[in-house]
Amino acid sequence: MCRMARPRKPLLSRDRIVDAARALVDTEGLAAVSTRRLAAELGVSGPSLYNHFRTKDQILEAVADSVSAQVDLSMFDGNHEHDWRTALHDWAVSYRAALRAHPNIVPVLAQGPGHRPAGLRLADAVFGAMVDAGWPPPQATSIGALMRYFVTGSALGSFAGGFPDDEAAYDPADYPHLGQAHLLAERQDEVDDRAFETGLTALLDGLAVQYEQVAAGAR
Amino acid sequence: MCRMARPRKPLLSRDRIVDAARALVDTEGLAAVSTRRLAAELGVSGPSLYNHFRTKDQILEAVADSVSAQVDLSMFDGNHEHDWRTALHDWAVSYRAALRAHPNIVPVLAQGPGHRPAGLRLADAVFGAMVDAGWPPPQATSIGALMRYFVTGSALGSFAGGFPDDEAAYDPADYPHLGQAHLLAERQDEVDDRAFETGLTALLDGLAVQYEQVAAGAR
DNA sequence: ACCTGAACACCGTTCAAGT
DNA sequence: ACCTGAACACCGTTCAAGT
Numbered sequence: 001m002c003r004m005a006r007p008r009k010p011l012l013s014r015d016r017i018v019d020a021a022r023a024l025v026d027t028e029g030l031a032a033v034s035t036r037r038l039a040a041e042l043g044v045s046g047p048s049l050y051n052h053f054r055t056k057d058q059i060l061e062a063v064a065d066s067v068s069a070q071v072d073l074s075m076f077d078g079n080h081e082h083d084w085r086t087a088l089h090d091w092a093v094s095y096r097a098a099l100r101a102h103p104n105i106v107p108v109l110a111q112g113p114g115h116r117p118a119g120l121r122l123a124d125a126v127f128g129a130m131v132d133a134g135w136p137p138p139q140a141t142s143i144g145a146l147m148r149y150f151v152t153g154s155a156l157g158s159f160a161g162g163f164p165d166d167e168a169a170y171d172p173a174d175y176p177h178l179g180q181a182h183l184l185a186e187r188q189d190e191v192d193d194r195a196f197e198t199g200l201t202a203l204l205d206g207l208a209v210q211y212e213q214v215a216a217g218a219r
Numbered sequence: 220m221c222r223m224a225r226p227r228k229p230l231l232s233r234d235r236i237v238d239a240a241r242a243l244v245d246t247e248g249l250a251a252v253s254t255r256r257l258a259a260e261l262g263v264s265g266p267s268l269y270n271h272f273r274t275k276d277q278i279l280e281a282v283a284d285s286v287s288a289q290v291d292l293s294m295f296d297g298n299h300e301h302d303w304r305t306a307l308h309d310w311a312v313s314y315r316a317a318l319r320a321h322p323n324i325v326p327v328l329a330q331g332p333g334h335r336p337a338g339l340r341l342a343d344a345v346f347g348a349m350v351d352a353g354w355p356p357p358q359a360t361s362i363g364a365l366m367r368y369f370v371t372g373s374a375l376g377s378f379a380g381g382f383p384d385d386e387a388a389y390d391p392a393d394y395p396h397l398g399q400a401h402l403l404a405e406r407q408d409e410v411d412d413r414a415f416e417t418g419l420t421a422l423l424d425g426l427a428v429q430y431e432q433v434a435a436g437a438r
Numbered sequence: 439a440c441c442t443g444a445a446c447a448c449c450g451t452t453c454a455a456g457t
Numbered sequence: 458a459c460c461t462g463a464a465c466a467c468c469g470t471t472c473a474a475g476t
Binding site (some may be wrong): 123209 | 367378422429
């Protein structure tokens, strides 16, 4: 049929590279991602990656964006089934779940959306929904910012898991109140989940107070 | 006086290494810190550092701890001049200020205190003060965790600074609500400071609601 | 005890060469 | 268009050698 010799199918694609990089970040951490190691995982040589990405950093940006894309934004859809508070709560839970599934990439994500499409879409959705709900634009901006602070902070590293699990690490003379801290490690998810829900509830309760003031001012 | 030849004064010390590393992290970022580069800054050869620290990671841990040590904890002192809410507010402001002065080390700090003394001291102080103020220990733990989430998240990266400042980056078809987002970059500190104060106030208002419930349960 | 140069097994990235 | 090997200027860390 064809006159010209068809080039064989390319070995790589941006998607294959991002998938492999995300897997490597998840299992072995950011520091384990080298272009040679990643290429080996994909069965090619190191420099091949540069046919698809300009730098290694751009690969990591793409991984970060693929994680942002997992965040559910449907609660901000126009049909308004949820009030702003419920929407914000459900979004925060989905946002944190997506990041906690890939905690090692959070430092990259937390630098802001930059030009990453999924990051910008997320910022667009929450800002638009808050303005639609009646928040003045400056407050809507603050809500987007403070929710990102809280969610990325909660996903960046476990609170409970950051404490040593050996009792000997806590000299009572130095740390009089940490006598039970060595128990945190074995209840890691429970402690972090409860702290997240407690903080999220407090944030939303506090924002509701401010919303009342805004609404009263508008009357 | 002395029989033995005095060894000449050591060229390095842990403190000198940590100070130089912190300066390098601040001015050029985590990625710029290599043992060779850091050693050159100190006028010695790369391997010399290994006489004072076991690994490069331990140097970065020490930098992180030196930043934690800058956080003011005096509001948690026993004299009880402040109620828990005021103390928590002032602590959060100091905590964020210390981290924002050295944002590039925050990813290391946010992994938790580990065995770092200043990190453990900070956790000890806030937990002890909340328990003293009447919070049940599990809630006091949650408060330590959620405050760390919020503060580290707010210091990890600027919200406003994470958005491109060129209008062309925001196609209205893709991001219908980000028409003004390119203006965020030029008001970076203002936007982030207001979001932090808004979030902190909301958190404390929300915690006050929960505190009332705890106090009512105890009656 | 503390610093050095040499060495090892790595890095990210470029580039000429192949198909 | 896409992949390769060779090369360049780096890495973190170890170690024998110096004082």
